[in-house]
Amino acid sequence: MFRSPRSLSPPPAKEKLAEEIAALYAKEAPGMLRYACPLTGDTDMARDAVQEAFFRFFLSRSAGQSIVSPRAWLFRVVRNYLLDHKRAASRNIGDVEALLNLPAPPHVSGEERVSDLLQELAQIGLSAREIECVRLRMEDLRYDEIAGVLGLQPGTVGALLTRAHEKMRKAAAAGLRQEQSLVRAITGEKRYAS
């Protein structure tokens, strides 16, 4: 979804490409950083991931590649970059949820680090995928863009967001405290509040 077939075209002129990257950076970098920080738990690494995404974007555009949705492309690189780093640091290679520092479903046990915050979240029952969809939607990505970032079908994104909504609605009905916990868990507010 990121590159159209036979998408190679003459690369843009240096100045034009620099302008394109600077404009995209101003528009997307704050949202990418906001997305990356809670995923990694490390602000420096989140900043590295954002820089990495933009440099790869530069290389791909220099190579003459047209990128259909630069925003989704950049978010995907950030996510994969962080996953790679977590994989390298973790013995638990297969467990994407643990790698993303997100809660495993309640029935899954493991050695993943589950903070009190994530335990609360697990009690409410949002899956890692649902949280990721909500987070990306909060950054205003369209369903097809979210699908591209996470490697899902757009229809699946709709279903995950609907399920997340239902769980949040039930949590809200059960009491405000739970809803606030959920908001904190999704946004990373607890760890990153200034």
Add this chain to the structure above:
Amino acid sequence: MHPDIASLVAWCDGEVRDRSQIEQHLSQCPRCRTCVDQIRSQKESLTSSVDSFPVEDGELARLMTAIAAWEGGRNIGAASQLRRRLREQIELFCGSATLEALDRPGIKAENLLGTSAEILEAFLGSDAAQAIQDDVLRELDWRLPQGELD
């Protein structure tokens, strides 16, 4: 008949093509309007609680300096690294004859990236080509030492 919750969520997200059908229903159905209000308020509650992460001064400048260094041929190590990785992938998937045809003398590493991606996409499909490109670009040592940034 009421639209299902998935349709209302999608409608609130601007993801429904024919919006008029749901709009017409909402104009006549207080129950679904309440549901839409709930969805919107939930979204607002999440959005308003999002922390802002201001980009630090100098981050864009560092990136642009690294880009200028690459374009000016001053990051030879990373360009060689990229070329070597691309050569490995092209040879693996397309054979050595294709490699020699693509990696002509004087071709820049980023141009080799473009042509190899096009060929890999034609043979393996866009997802596989993208995965290979991700692999090639992973941990590419493009960052400049601090001294060269100043």
